[in-house]
Every structure is written in structure tokens, then in C-alpha cells.
Amino acid sequence: MDLEAQIQLLINNAPNDGVTPNLVAAIAPLLVAIAQKLRHSQYYILQDSEGSWVLTTLRHRASPGIEKRVVYAFPTIQDTSLILDAGLDPHLGAVITPSTHILFQLVALEPVDSIVFLETPGKTTHTYEVRRDDFQKRIHKELKKQRSPKSIPPNIA
Numbered sequence: 001m002d003l004e005a006q007i008q009l010l011i012n013n014a015p016n017d018g019v020t021p022n023l024v025a026a027i028a029p030l031l032v033a034i035a036q037k038l039r040h041s042q043y044y045i046l047q048d049s050e051g052s053w054v055l056t057t058l059r060h061r062a063s064p065g066i067e068k069r070v071v072y073a074f075p076t077i078q079d080t081s082l083i084l085d086a087g088l089d090p091h092l093g094a095v096i097t098p099s100t101h102i103l104f105q106l107v108a109l110e111p112v113d114s115i116v117f118l119e120t121p122g123k124t125t126h127t128y129e130v131r132r133d134d135f136q137k138r139i140h141k142e143l144k145k146q147r148s149p150k151s152i153p154p155n156i157a
Contacts, residue, residue, distance in 0.1 A: 006098040035099040039119045043073035044094040068113040
């Protein structure tokens with residue numbers, strides 16, 4: 001599914017709350033810009049039996065007190081076993097998800113620090129990380145840019 005179709009699906013499936021569809025449309029250029037940097041248009045996300053995305057806590061080797069919580073996005077279903085023993089846990093499943101939908105979910109995923117996209121099937125060495133803080137700053141910048149009034153020409157009178 002191409003990125004424009006992914007965005008349209010996001011808008012169509014957004015809650016009709018008068019806010020979410022407009023938010024998706026407003027940040028669509030940002031979602032597409034980031035998704036274009038990824039090698040795949042969709043990824044597998046591990047979910048528990050209740051449909052929640054599986055978080056992995058990573059600790060800094062030199063400073064064990066430093067940690068971050070990530071969600072891994074896998075290029076193939078077979079790759080889910082590269083990071084976690086997902087195949088051994090009957091309560092976990094992998095769901096294929098369009099890349100723009102993964103990025104949009106990052107807006108609401110409070111406990112998540114990053115989404116780590118594994119880019120090369122069979123390998124964990126080539127990844128693309130989207131940090132939640134950076135992503136939210138870019139969203140705010142995008143929304144502010146769209147809301148700012150157009151400059152009024154000085155000779156309007």
C-alpha cells in the first residue's frame with residue numbers, strides 16, 4: 001500500500017471526534033516524509049493478547065541506570081524472533097501495520113521513548129530509530145507552521 005493510501009486509511013479510520021481526522025491530515029506531510037526514509041511500507045509489530053504493543057526496555061551497557069523503552073518494527077514476521085522470544089510466548093502475536101500508522105501511534109504511546117525499525121530482514125544491525133520526543137517536536141513545529149497567520153502585506157490599506 002502506498003503512503004498516500006496509508007494516510008487516507010488513517011483519516012478514514014480515525015474517530016469522528018472533530019479533531020483526530022484533522023490532526024492526521026495536518027501532520028500527514030511529516031508522516032510521509034519520515035515513512036519515505038524507511039525501507040519498507042509496512043512492518044510487523046508484536047502485540048500481547050490484549051492488542052497492546054510489546055515494549056522492550058534497553059539499558060545502557062556502560063551506565064545501567066540509563067534506559068529507554070522501545071517498540072520494534074520488523075520487516076518480516078520471521079524477524080520477530082531476532083529480538084524477543086516471541087515464537088515461544090503463545091500470548092504474543094505479530095500484526096502487520098503500515099509504516100505511517102506506526103508513526104501516528106507514536107503520538108499517543110506515552111511510555112514509549114522510540115520506535116526502532118529493523119530495516120534489513122534477518123539482521124539487527126541496520127535500524128532506523130524515531131524518537132518520540134523528536135517526533136513530537138516536529139509535529140508541534142508542523143502544526144505551528146500551519147496555524148501561523150499568513151504575513152499581511154504592509155501596503156494592505
